[in-house]
Amino acid sequence: MMKRIGKDLRPVLVCFIVMTLLCGVIYPIFVTGIAQIVFPNQSNGSIITITQENGTKIDVGSALLGQEFTNPEYLIGRPMGASNLSPTSEEQNTLVQERVAGWHALDQNNIGDIPMDLVTASASGVDPNISPEAAEYQVARIASARGIDEAAVRSVIDKYTSERFLGFWGESGVNVLKVNLALDGLI
Amino acid sequence: MSSIVIEDGLFLIVLVALSFPLGHYIYKVMTGQTVFLSRVIVPVERSIYKLMGMNDEDEMSPRKYAFSVVIFSFIGLIFVFGIQMFQSSLPFNPENFQAPSWDLAFNTAASFVTNTNWQAYSGELSLSYFTQAVGLGVQNFLTAATGIAVLFALTRGFIATKKTTIGSFWKDLIRTTLYVLIPLSLILAIILVSQGVVQTLAPYKEIVTLQGGSAQTVPLGPAASQIAIKQLGTNGGGFFGLNSAFPLENPTALSNFLQLLSILLIPAALCISFGKAVKDSKQGRSIYAAMLILFVVALAVLTYSEQYLAPVFQGVMASGNMEGKEIIHGVGTSALWGAATTAASNGSVNAMLDSFTPLGGMILMFLMQLGEVVFGGVGSGLYGMIAFVILTVFIAGLMVGRTPEYLGKKIEAFDMKMVCLIVLVPPLLTLFGTATAVLMPQASTWLTNSGAHGFSELLYAFTSMGANNGSAFGGFTANTIFTNVIGGIMMLFVRFIPLVAVVFLAGNLSNKKIVAASDGTLSTSNALFVGLLIVIVLLIGALSFLPALALGPIADFFTTIK
Numbered sequence: 216m217m218k219r220i221g222k223d224l225r226p227v228l229v230c231f232i233v234m235t236l237l238c239g240v241i242y243p244i245f246v247t248g249i250a251q252i253v254f255p256n257q258s259n260g261s262i263i264t265i266t267q268e269n270g271t272k273i274d275v276g277s278a279l280l281g282q283e284f285t286n287p288e289y290l291i292g293r294p295m296g297a298s299n300l301s302p303t304s305e306e307q308n309t310l311v312q313e314r315v316a317g318w319h320a321l322d323q324n325n326i327g328d329i330p331m332d333l334v335t336a337s338a339s340g341v342d343p344n345i346s347p348e349a350a351e352y353q354v355a356r357i358a359s360a361r362g363i364d365e366a367a368v369r370s371v372i373d374k375y376t377s378e379r380f381l382g383f384w385g386e387s388g389v390n391v392l393k394v395n396l397a398l399d400g401l402i
Numbered sequence: 403m404s405s406i407v408i409e410d411g412l413f414l415i416v417l418v419a420l421s422f423p424l425g426h427y428i429y430k431v432m433t434g435q436t437v438f439l440s441r442v443i444v445p446v447e448r449s450i451y452k453l454m455g456m457n458d459e460d461e462m463s464p465r466k467y468a469f470s471v472v473i474f475s476f477i478g479l480i481f482v483f484g485i486q487m488f489q490s491s492l493p494f495n496p497e498n499f500q501a502p503s504w505d506l507a508f509n510t511a512a513s514f515v516t517n518t519n520w521q522a523y524s525g526e527l528s529l530s531y532f533t534q535a536v537g538l539g540v541q542n543f544l545t546a547a548t549g550i551a552v553l554f555a556l557t558r559g560f561i562a563t564k565k566t567t568i569g570s571f572w573k574d575l576i577r578t579t580l581y582v583l584i585p586l587s588l589i590l591a592i593i594l595v596s597q598g599v600v601q602t603l604a605p606y607k608e609i610v611t612l613q614g615g616s617a618q619t620v621p622l623g624p625a626a627s628q629i630a631i632k633q634l635g636t637n638g639g640g641f642f643g644l645n646s647a648f649p650l651e652n653p654t655a656l657s658n659f660l661q662l663l664s665i666l667l668i669p670a671a672l673c674i675s676f677g678k679a680v681k682d683s684k685q686g687r688s689i690y691a692a693m694l695i696l697f698v699v700a701l702a703v704l705t706y707s708e709q710y711l712a713p714v715f716q717g718v719m720a721s722g723n724m725e726g727k728e729i730i731h732g733v734g735t736s737a738l739w740g741a742a743t744t745a746a747s748n749g750s751v752n753a754m755l756d757s758f759t760p761l762g763g764m765i766l767m768f769l770m771q772l773g774e775v776v777f778g779g780v781g782s783g784l785y786g787m788i789a790f791v792i793l794t795v796f797i798a799g800l801m802v803g804r805t806p807e808y809l810g811k812k813i814e815a816f817d818m819k820m821v822c823l824i825v826l827v828p829p830l831l832t833l834f835g836t837a838t839a840v841l842m843p844q845a846s847t848w849l850t851n852s853g854a855h856g857f858s859e860l861l862y863a864f865t866s867m868g869a870n871n872g873s874a875f876g877g878f879t880a881n882t883i884f885t886n887v888i889g890g891i892m893m894l895f896v897r898f899i900p901l902v903a904v905v906f907l908a909g910n911l912s913n914k915k916i917v918a919a920s921d922g923t924l925s926t927s928n929a930l931f932v933g934l935l936i937v938i939v940l941l942i943g944a945l946s947f948l949p950a951l952a953l954g955p956i957a958d959f960f961t962t963i964k
Binding site: 379 | 409470650726851
């Protein structure tokens with residue numbers, strides 16, 4: 216009896232152990248090895264490191280994770296945090312109207328309609344990008360807060376705008392953190 | 403909108419174009435033929451068989467096949483549960499995570515051994531790298547391979563005459579993993595890393611933000627390797643809590659494209675493999691066509707709703723519904739992703755489904771409620787659809803008064819009993835779970851939204867678990883003892899009752915002789931049959947779920963019309 220159970224269980228257990236080693240140990244370690252050698256920056260979180268005036272290096276963020284900006288001289292990203300609210304709910308409408316008022320308070324000269332992405336939460340809550348329209352909406356404010364040309368701001372924004380893949384897939388986005396680092400002259 | 407149509411159209415063309423060669427390749431793997439990877443893999447394969455003490459020629463009876471699947475999965479369940487409970491004393495735990503509660507660990511284990519990947523936890527806040535890779539990642543491979551293995555067994559049932567065996571589960575499982583899943587995952591994982599998906603064993607990184615100088619944590623881990631198989635195996639469980647909506651899991655338009663492609667690629671290719679294996683490619687193509695048609699219609703409604711039925715806010719430029727969507731994915735690929743993942747039982751997200759428009763959310767739910775047969779999970783989607791094909795043949799046979807047959811096999815009472823189990827167990831358990839949850843007095847405290855949309859959150863949760871999908875309306879508080887336990891049991895039943903029924907169906911079919919087609923045989927490869935099949939799939943789904951949908955998304959839609 217015991218022998219029979221042993222005979223039946225052997226393939227089950229051996230198969231499970233071998234597959235676990237193959238798929239759960241060898242495969243991820245192999246991918247990690249290649250990733251660390253060939254793509255060291257990407258595989259470690261796309262961290263942006265800058266050198267300060269005194270020569271020390273500091274990590275100012277991941278190029279892929281949004282940060283909170285509120286000052287008028289910075290390009291400001293989407294609201295932080297994901298909501299999971301129904302888009303047609305009253306709560307959502309109230310939140311959007313509060314955000315609209317916030318944008319108008321920040322830049323009283325700009326009374327145009329606000330791009331949708333600036334008043335809606337993203338999926339990740341840390342969307343690193345905004346739409347090109349949302350960046351353009353902020354150009355005049357950034358230029359006047361910094362006392363520089365609008366053209367200078369636009370050229371920085373253009374530099375950090377990603378295109379659609381092969382021109383047809385996804386949407387283009389402006390990387391908020393990179394634009395702000397460039398405006399501060401840090402990258 | 404026209405740009406979204408181009409986006410979707412080109413995507414589908416690439417998908418279909420790739421599914422043919424892959425389908426051909428998988429057919430060769432299933433039938434044990436030599437492929438270009440054989441030279442490398444055969445020695446590995448042989449030595450695994452030797453270690454297991456099995457003979458290359460061993461075949462199994464349906465009873466043994468089913469027993470092997472169930473016991474193998476049961477060991478997986480215990481193992482994944484155990485790894486979580488002991489993760490604080492296991493290696494590769496740089497953030498020093500403690501064990502989760504027993505009910506959460508059970509739910510997660512059940513979820514991953516059933517290819518559901520429902521997640522009541524956030525990976526970066528609760529699981530060590532070891533638990534993720536050795537516990538969950540392994541199940542992502544094995545459950546996908548199990549689904550494909552059972553499909554192979556069913557396929558053999560159609561080809562064989564008067565045979566009492568249906569192949570060897572171990573060979574099916576191991577060959578699928580070695581020849582199909584690991585090579586594809588390797589390629590995908592490395593491309594994903596190049597796009598910025600993290601892959602490291604180092605601890606999380608602390609950074610200082612530019613404005614304000616506050617701290618931000620960048621979560622890390624061996625993510626790319628797991629995300630590759632999560633998509634290819636239609637598992638869908640994110641390495642990070644926010645799944646493929648989180649930029650470190652899906653950073654660019656290209657990574658989004660490749661992940662989306664991987665979600666549907668193997669389920670689509672298996673239709674082609676099936677046609678080749680039964681020596682009538684048209685049979686595979688007609689099932690493929692039925693799936694594609696259902697998919698395109700669902701996608702069109704979903705995209706239309708997200709683009710044009712989105713709310714308009716005063717003082718805001720009108721555009722599609724961007725709440726809960728990432729900029730680079732936009733309305734177009736977020737809607738496509740939603741349709742693909744709910745159709746294919748994948749369960750990953752690149753947008754917050756709870757914030758989809760009411761009708762958009764309904765399409766997501768309905769695709770799951772159709773029984774995950776519109777592509778469906780790898781293997782399981784196609785064997786589910788074949789059950790619907792048999793049901794359609796049966797109903798058509800009743801209408802014309804002939805003994806129904808499919809691929810030369812007479813469909814008899816035992817076969818229909820198995821088909822009923824495959825088709826009816828998921829809706830029954832889904833509705834039972836939802837109804838039980840609604841009766842709980844604390845149910846309303848689990849919801850973020852109120853009213854009809856609140857009920858949708860709850861219905862979505864139990865639909866997702868009852869369809870082995872795994873996606874969620876994120877506003878639902880999933881980590882409660884009730885949902886963990888009831889949901890865990892549901893996921894196990896919904897996976898294994900139909901799966902065992904398929905194996906016995908395969909055995910019964912295998913034992914029959916093949917009858918030659920005559921003038922009176924109903925063709926199962928023409929447009930008329932494709933239409934019939936679609937109607938039957940929609941009918942069963944609608945009959946089961948329209949009342950529930952009326953209380954959720956449909957009511958939600960009508961109450962928000964201004």
